[in-house]
Amino acid sequence: MPFITYSTHPFKDQKPGTSGLRKRVEVFRQGHYLHNFVQAVFDTQTELIGGTLVLGGDGRFFNREAIQIILKMAAANGLARVLVGQNGLLSTPAASCVIRKYAAAGGLILSASHNPGGPDGDFGIKFNMANGGPANEQLTDAIFARTLEIADFRSTEGDDIPLDTVGSYQLGDMSVEVIDPVSDYAELMAGIFDFEAIRGLLAGGFRIRFDAMHAITGPYAQRILEQQLGAPAGTVINAEPKEDFGGHHPDPNLVHAAELVAMTKGPEGADFAAASDGDGDRNMILGHDFFVTPSDSLAVLAANARLIPAHAAGIPGVARSMPTSQAVDHVARDLGIECFETPTGWKFFGNLLDAGRIAFCGEESFGTGSDHVREKDGLWAVLAWLNVIARRGQSVADIVTGHWQRYGRNYYSRHDYEGINSKAAGELMKTLRDRLPQLQGGSLDGRDVAYADDFSYTDPIDGSVSERQGIRIGFADGSRIVFRLSGTGTVGATLRVYLESFQPDPAQQQLDPQVALASLIETANRLAEIESRTGRAAPDVIT
Ligand code: VG1
Ligand code: CO
Numbered sequence: 021m022p023f024i025t026y027s028t029h030p031f032k033d034q035k036p037g038t039s040g041l042r043k044r045v046e047v048f049r050q051g052h053y054l055h056n057f058v059q060a061v062f063d064t065q066t067e068l069i070g071g072t073l074v075l076g077g078d079g080r081f082f083n084r085e086a087i088q089i090i091l092k093m094a095a096a097n098g099l100a101r102v103l104v105g106q107n108g109l110l111s112t113p114a115a116s117c118v119i120r121k122y123a124a125a126g127g128l129i130l131s132a133s134h135n136p137g138g139p140d141g142d143f144g145i146k147f148n149m150a151n152g153g154p155a156n157e158q159l160t161d162a163i164f165a166r167t168l169e170i171a172d173f174r175s176t177e178g179d180d181i182p183l184d185t186v187g188s189y190q191l192g193d194m195s196v197e198v199i200d201p202v203s204d205y206a207e208l209m210a211g212i213f214d215f216e217a218i219r220g221l222l223a224g225g226f227r228i229r230f231d232a233m234h235a236i237t238g239p240y241a242q243r244i245l246e247q248q249l250g251a252p253a254g255t256v257i258n259a260e261p262k263e264d265f266g267g268h269h270p271d272p273n274l275v276h277a278a279e280l281v282a283m284t285k286g287p288e289g290a291d292f293a294a295a296s297d298g299d300g301d302r303n304m305i306l307g308h309d310f311f312v313t314p315s316d317s318l319a320v321l322a323a324n325a326r327l328i329p330a331h332a333a334g335i336p337g338v339a340r341s342m343p344t345s346q347a348v349d350h351v352a353r354d355l356g357i358e359c360f361e362t363p364t365g366w367k368f369f370g371n372l373l374d375a376g377r378i379a380f381c382g383e384e385s386f387g388t389g390s391d392h393v394r395e396k397d398g399l400w401a402v403l404a405w406l407n408v409i410a411r412r413g414q415s416v417a418d419i420v421t422g423h424w425q426r427y428g429r430n431y432y433s434r435h436d437y438e439g440i441n442s443k444a445a446g447e448l449m450k451t452l453r454d455r456l457p458q459l460q461g462g463s464l465d466g467r468d469v470a471y472a473d474d475f476s477y478t479d480p481i482d483g484s485v486s487e488r489q490g491i492r493i494g495f496a497d498g499s500r501i502v503f504r505l506s507g508t509g510t511v512g513a514t515l516r517v518y519l520e521s522f523q524p525d526p527a528q529q530q531l532d533p534q535v536a537l538a539s540l541i542e543t544a545n546r547l548a549e550i551e552s553r554t555g556r557a558a559p560d561v562i563t
Contacts, residue, residue: 040146076110077130080137111300138264153394296398307416315345318382
């Protein structure tokens, strides 16, 4: 089969964000946009040449087409083997699992995660390293630099590989193995959790629901929850992956998973419900008429880690992203284990996990995970909760309120202003940054400022430094306000405002977070001049 070198021209906007390169579908489909990025990966990740690549995506529009393009380019670039999920599907955590299990040199994951799909939606691609985790900043910088100077790419005009059947195929000298996307992952889960205890819980009438949001987790959740753990058929709703996610936002939160939330209410409501996002790495956990914030979820799982067979001996440490609430910090202190604060994005947990310094980590953005893979993992979190519930014999609400009584409650909320003017957003952040020195040591609306800075992180393992990771203002009473701009959006800018306060007194822990945080919210809005600078009187999404 002849390999052909095609000439191309650089695109200036291929810098990966928080989690890979994300653009509108129409951007990805123009000219050689996708080809350029993929060639830049092959040019910079030389261990792929002669090695194994894992390939799959969340099934969104353009997934299949992109997979065929990448397979042909991989063959022309001298890769030895590609493991591709059947129908081009692999959830993000399953891709991480497969990379590690088969000692691949890396993976390409096609997803724009929780962003809407379809011809008018978003598409994305990211490179994961041999440890199964997202490329670190040094690698993404190298890939980006290459995209700016690229002049040609290599491919072939061979036939498409049939992706709908599991089997082995040949593309020139390269072998293509179409694998069952679920089985390796399901086997990994069975080795971590107490499946017997969960089976017993479900057999005893504990009612659960899982919303796959017409995204990637449907087949995973059906196999594990319904077939292996005995949940009744129909437990998984919106189970069929669709190219446009049924026209919805595959984002598991109270706003976008409203159908599921409704199923937890009333006398017939489910005892436990959960949802995952487009690519299966996020999770939302609900009890009967009860929402668990992702920050609390991480803290509760850390406190109960020993109930999970794979962690029966205890966990060495935990980590959370900077904007995530400090609930898990209280648990770490109590357990006498290390607790790390990292910038936003899962790539910053990889070194700590590889070094065995942490076993659990999480983000406020509905991401939780462990050292079993190097990505956050929605179904892992669901199974961890079911495992803990089964072993404790308590409801979700009782577990969480009991946790607050013991450790105190971190009231928490995130306010998102989406699609605002990029220039205005940049100026808002700059003005805040410039005011930081004035804020230090002073007070704001009656609260003493303990620190005010732009978060900078030095990786404790490799010493690399990541600056400007979010403006944070911490107060003497333990409350915090954090401002950052999203690195995953595709239209304009998205401002995220993170708010947190601490309430140690159990008698005062039952407030609605928006009420408990009201004065802090006012301070944040005023300090950042949000309304006058963005033209928005209220956030688009509150989580
Ligand atoms: C968002 C979240 C962040 C998460 C990232 C990827 O990033 O805030 O915590 O790691 O999405 O999640 P940003 O830059 O928009 O705030 V996902 O499920 O895309 O892979
Ligand atoms: Co995701």
